[in-house]
Amino acid sequence: MIDDKTGDRQPGGPSRRIMLRSACALAGTAAASSLGIRRAHAAGYPDHPIKITVPFAPAGPTDIMARILATHLGEALPGNVIVENRAGAGGNIGIGLAARAEPDGYALLVTSSAYVVNPSLYAKIPYEPAKDFAPIAELATSPNVILVDPKLGINSLAGLIARAKAKPNELNYASPGVGTTPHLSGELLKIVAGVEITHVPFSGAGPAVQALLGGTTQLAVVALPPARPQIEAGTVKALAVTGARRWFDLPDVPTMVELGYKDFITDTFQGFLAPAKTSPEIVALLAAKSIEILTTPKIVEQLRNDGFEVIANGPDGLKKRIDDEVPKWRGVISKAGIKPV
The missing domain is CATH 3.40.190.10 (Periplasmic binding protein-like II)
Known part of the structure; x- marks a missing residue:
């Protein structure tokens, strides 16, 4: 022991400094162990099928995007990636279900601009756009x-x-x-x-x-x-x-911005998200694979033919879009006199 007044060592046990050093070592070991477990989990991921929830009916733009992504993610990871449509309440039902899913990387969400519109369009929604999900990738837009x-x-x-x-x-x-x-x-x-x-x-x-x-x-x-x-x-x-640029096969149709309406960009985006607290390693893996898929020339052409412009931004890009568009649509809805339902 250490005498509190003199600082001298006393018989009967380890010094406080040694005990503190040991505690720090144990804490460091625990942190390293936790990081190792997360990395091991990401390294072994996925070991069973992944489900992507689409909060709209089949055959719409979001469903088309999700199924293209699921097919190629299943090849890239590899493993089965299935799409489940949970439509209703303007997308709120499916988004709410995905928000409450286990954050283990096996329950994901592909959604549209409804994600950022609904907070102002409905009096109550079952998710908080900035808190309940971890952005994975901003996939594409349609003007x-x-x-x-x-x-x-x-x-x-x-x-x-x-x-x-x-x-x-x-x-x-x-x-x-x-x-x-x-x-x-x-x-x-x-x-x-x-x-x-x-x-x-x-x-x-x-x-x-x-x-x-x-x-x-x-x-x-x-x-x-x-x-x-x-x-x-x-x-x-x-x-x-209403996109950021003219559509590739309609070169004579101008954008609203070109016509003098600054910031009039109201395209519909498709976003890929995971429940909040999903492992950052899994989010990073899914983001990297998604961007790799979306930037493949064959996929770019396929999506263009389906009416999408590939964006392929990672988590930061999707987060910025969400942060920008929630207040933007709130302002439009308010100015238009649309009452929340």
Whole structure:
């Protein structure tokens, strides 16, 4: 023992310094052991099937993306990667289930922009976007497109705005439904251009395009993929896309930013996430494999043909998008007077 007054060693046991050194050594050993266990877990991962939850119905953009990712992740890891659709409540049901899953790397989520829109669109949601998930990768985006009936004789966005200002509420626009990014893109257009156009929601992009073709509405705002065949056929006219750049096979259709509307980028993103507290090593592994898959030229071409622009950002990129877009959509929803449900 050590005498507290003199500092001299006394018989009967180890010194406090030795005991402290031993405690630190034990703590270091425990930390190293924990890190070793995590690394070993990541090294042996996966040893049983991985499930990716998609919070929407099959055959939509998010489902398409998840199934392409799952197929190639299963080859890259290797192991079985399955997709489970848990649709309902605008994506909230599936996202909530994924948030409560065991954070072991075997229950993952591929979701859309609904992840960042829903916190402002619903009075209560079963997840906190900044806390309940660990971002893995920002996968891809799809721009929305503003369409008009060619019979109106409107050939530009400026022409549309002039018509809408001359005759408030005479024009109406179809969207795939309340709270979708196409709907909110239409509302943002009304805000920034100072026009009054009536929103007519439908049950999906297909019905919204059909409403325009059938003359039920004069305009439509939808995601680009289901509109492309009609644009190419000339049965609808595309006035603008809402992505960061012009779409590769629609070079004559300008972006909203090009037309003078700064920061008007309202594409629909696809994100890959894991429940919070998932091992950082597993998150890093999944991010690396996902980016490797998405940047393969064959996959880039396949996704482009399906209407996606590959982004392939890692965890930091997806986190930034989430942090940026939650307040952005909150502002749009508030200014548009959309009441949370």
